Structures are given as structure tokens and as C-alpha cells.
Amino acid sequence: MSDAKPTCPQCSRKIMQSVSNRCMYCGASLPEEHHLTAEEKNQPLKEKLEMFKRNEENAEEIISGMRKGMGMPERKKPKQKKSDSAQRVEDALADNSNHLKS
Ligand SMILES: [Zn+2]
Numbered sequence: 001m002s003d004a005k006p007t008c009p010q011c012s013r014k015i016m017q018s019v020s021n022r023c024m025y026c027g028a029s030l031p032e033e034h035h036l037t038a039e040e041k042n043q044p045l046k047e048k049l050e051m052f053k054r055n056e057e058n059a060e061e062i063i064s065g066m067r068k069g070m071g072m073p074e075r076k077k078p079k080q081k082k083s084d085s086a087q088r089v090e091d092a093l094a095d096n097s098n099h100l101k102s
Helices: 038-069 084-101
Strands: none
Touching: 038 084
16 A cells, blocks of 8 residues: 555645654644654653663773773772763753653
């Protein structure tokens, strides 16, 4: 079936499911059946955050391993220090949640 893809009621172009409940072409509000839930909208951000956390853990392990390999002492790191980009992702996630509630 070629008509399976949902289309915009206003401009009839293919609906791209995104963070917006509006048509990305003409800006028309899309029917509720095409809306993403708040969770679905946050999913890409969450995945990014998870990916970042994993990378950060890996980076720590790699660096730690390198230091041991070179006979260097372990570097002590302040515990709850976050890098800027991790904080930014979390901020964006919180912003998005607040935005969706209103
Ligand atoms: Zn449209």
C-alpha cells in the first residue's frame, strides 16, 4: 500500500514525526494520533545522555589504564563534577519536559 504513510491534513505532505506536533512544512497542527508522547520526544535526548555517560566512563577507564601502563599515579577527580556538555544535555532534557507540560 502506498498510502500507508500519514500525511498532513493541510498540505498533504508526509508527516515527519519529530519533537513538534506541527507539520514541518506548513506548520499546521497535526492530529493527535500523530503526536509523539513526551517520553518519545525525550527519547533521543535520553539516548544522547546515556551515550555520553558511557563515553565518559569509558574515557575514565581508558585514561586510568593508560596512566597505570605508564607507571603514573592515579589521578583523583572531584566526585560530582560534570562536564559542561553533560550538564547541557541534562538541561535540555529538563527544558523539554517543562515545555511539554505547559
Ligand atoms: Zn503541512
